[in-house]
Amino acid sequence: MSDQSKTRGRGKSEKKKVQILDAATTLFITQGIDATSMEQLAEAAGVSKQTLYSHFGGKEELFVAAIKQRCIHYALSEELFDDQRPLPDVLRDMASHLMELLLSEDAIKLHRLCISGADQFPEICNLFYDAGPKSLLKFLADYLQRQANEGNLKVDNCGFAAQQFLFMVKGEAHMEALLNLQDQINAEEMEKYLDSCVKYFLKAYGSS
Amino acid sequence: MSDQSKTRGRGKSEKKKVQILDAATTLFITQGIDATSMEQLAEAAGVSKQTLYSHFGGKEELFVAAIKQRCIHYALSEELFDDQRPLPDVLRDMASHLMELLLSEDAIKLHRLCISGADQFPEICNLFYDAGPKSLLKFLADYLQRQANEGNLKVDNCGFAAQQFLFMVKGEAHMEALLNLQDQINAEEMEKYLDSCVKYFLKAYGSS
DNA sequence: GTCTATATACAGATAGAC
DNA sequence: GTCTATCTGTATATAGAC
Secondary structure (H helix, E strand, O other), X not given: OHHHHHHHHHHHHXXXXXXXXXXXXHXXXXXXXXXXXXXXXXXXXXXXXXXXXXXXXXXXXHHHHHHHHHHHOOOOOHHHOOOOOOHHHHHHHHHHHHHHHHHOHHHHHHHHHHHHOOXXXXXXXXXXXXXXXXXXXHHHHXXXXXXXXXXXXXXXXXXXXXXXXXXXXXHHHHHHHHOOOOOOOOHHXXXXXXXXXXXXXXHHHEOO | OHHHHHHHHHHHHHHHHHHHHHHHHHHHXXXXXXXXXXXXXXXXXXXXXXXHXXXXXXXXXXXXXXXXXXXXXXXXXXXXXXXXXXXXXXXHHHHHHHHHHHHOHHHHHHHHHHHHOOOOOHHHHHHHHHHHHHHHHHHHHHHHHHHHHOOOEOOOOHHXXXXXXXXXXXXXXXXXXXXXXXXOOOHHHHHHHHXXXXXXXXXXXXXX
């Protein structure tokens, strides 16, 4: 009987915890931490306020837990860096995929949230960076090194080159989205810009 | 008598307004909007809460007015783009000056604040962008065009090239600062990175 | 115009029943 | 473990005296 109640209890408890985290992730991402009240969170998760405190201790802990969970899914696949494909195609596709990810509503909100809380919640920023930019930079640097070994590129510092390419690609479009500017680059213009980035990156680092 | 009292009144009133704006700018920049209370603002400005409301109507209006004032001073001088100096020197100096500005405590806080309030206060973001990035992009694009006309560069799209150079330069260092990351690039490494940016930009767009 | 004192609302967090 | 009901602090905003 003790076992049963324990098992049932744990199961229920875990389920509520998931509900809370899901609701918290959604609300925090869309509204930010200050504009989201514990009452609203409780309602959205279908539990009482007290249950929130039982599981997470307080608002800040819940916030951190929710954003941490969200950060983990913020990444680009390593499979984009296929050594069998032509170098320009790989770079160009990667650029497109990166921009699609970065400009998505969710990614922008998450990015804004991390930057907003940089002073108060530095651990979130480190997690965000490790999951996203850092791993992508590593993938690209390794890929460029392999291409250099094959004689397709002339790179003295792959870390620098990866950085230069990625931040060049992000460019104005990402900044405009983060700042929610009125005039933002349209899709057609961006495609041209990405073409240009690949072209001149290869001109700078090409072996020929 | 009516004139005198009016004049005296206006003078005092204007002075208080300046005090309020100064205090508001400082507090909002360092603490953000939610963590700064009207009471704290009144105390810092040396006036009563009611005076805040008389002059600005409410907290949000005061916030917008304060940040607007601050944004105006956020810019890089056009004088950096001296046509008489060698192109590589100009680019390299500009990169250094830009990074010094961007990584300053004040600029980082302002940048974070604008991004945080992108949804709620879009006008601030537009002002920030116009005063800072937009004008710099224009200066650089114009400069590159002049250099191309002189035969020092081969550029098909100066806007793209300016964008590529500036965002390449900002690179990881700026992101790390915005995110308040634990491990940040040191000064020495950054100088090397900026050297690399200039070198490969010229290799990509050079006329020779 | 400016201040002191106050109204009103709502936040985060807790107590106690089941 | 979970809920309902409540405590306590503090925020924005206002009323009224000078």
